[in-house]
Amino acid sequence: MNTPLAASRRPITDLDAQLAPGEKVLWRSKPERKPFVLRTWPLSVFGLVLIVAATIYEVVIFTTEAPDALAIWGVPFALAALYMAVGHFLVTLREWQQTEYLITDTRVLIRHGVFNPTLTTYSLLGLPHTVIEMRGPDVGNIMFKPREGQGYGPWPGYQNMWPYTPGYLLGFLYVRHPKDVQQLIEVARRGT
Numbered sequence: 295m296n297t298p299l300a301a302s303r304r305p306i307t308d309l310d311a312q313l314a315p316g317e318k319v320l321w322r323s324k325p326e327r328k329p330f331v332l333r334t335w336p337l338s339v340f341g342l343v344l345i346v347a348a349t350i351y352e353v354v355i356f357t358t359e360a361p362d363a364l365a366i367w368g369v370p371f372a373l374a375a376l377y378m379a380v381g382h383f384l385v386t387l388r389e390w391q392q393t394e395y396l397i398t399d400t401r402v403l404i405r406h407g408v409f410n411p412t413l414t415t416y417s418l419l420g421l422p423h424t425v426i427e428m429r430g431p432d433v434g435n436i437m438f439k440p441r442e443g444q445g446y447g448p449w450p451g452y453q454n455m456w457p458y459t460p461g462y463l464l465g466f467l468y469v470r471h472p473k474d475v476q477q478l479i480e481v482a483r484r485g486t
Contacts, residue, residue, distance in 0.1 A: 309396050309403055312413060321397040321478055324390070325468040326433050331386045333468070341378025348372040395466045397475070399482055402438075404464060414464060418483050426472045434472035436479075437465035 348371045355365045392411040396403040404414045421438055428434040
């Protein structure tokens with residue numbers, strides 16, 4: 295991809311098959327599993343509150359003169375509460391399994407997604423500047439921030455990972471030694 299912000303998004307499973315002849319891999323990694331999966335923990339708090347509310351509703355229905363058929367109205371809320379309390383961790387675990395990052399001498403490749411992994415590719419020459427957000431000792435996010443006026447959002451290359459980070463195009467989430475990776479990107483940019 296030679297255009298400045300050229301992005302390619304298509305279902306993909308193997309990053310090695312996407313490498314051009316002679317393209318040199320400079321860095322390859324996955325996010326750190328535990329912080330990546332647990333990043334959605336605030337949703338569990340709301341899930342627990344909803345479980346309590348749904349349980350109280352069901353108890354009231356079955357212990358009063360209210361028709362028992364009204365209990366069916368609590369089922370969708372109970373299911374949503376279970377997802378919010380624990381199910382979202384299963385989704386982010388699956389997302390972690392599908393996520394992989396690759397930096398070559400000319401491109402950045404990100405495979406991501408929950409059920410159908412997608413490949414996002416950017417030319418190093420057109421990649422916006424990088425911003426590091428530390429998320430723990432030696433673990434952080436490397437976000438690619440567009441210049442003012444270039445916008446942000448889910449298209450053309452936002453990485454579909456919750457929570458959405460406005461203002462950033464895409465990034466490497468929860469990688470080990472992000473400052474070293476950022477330096478590698480800058481050195482590769484100067485070498486292209």
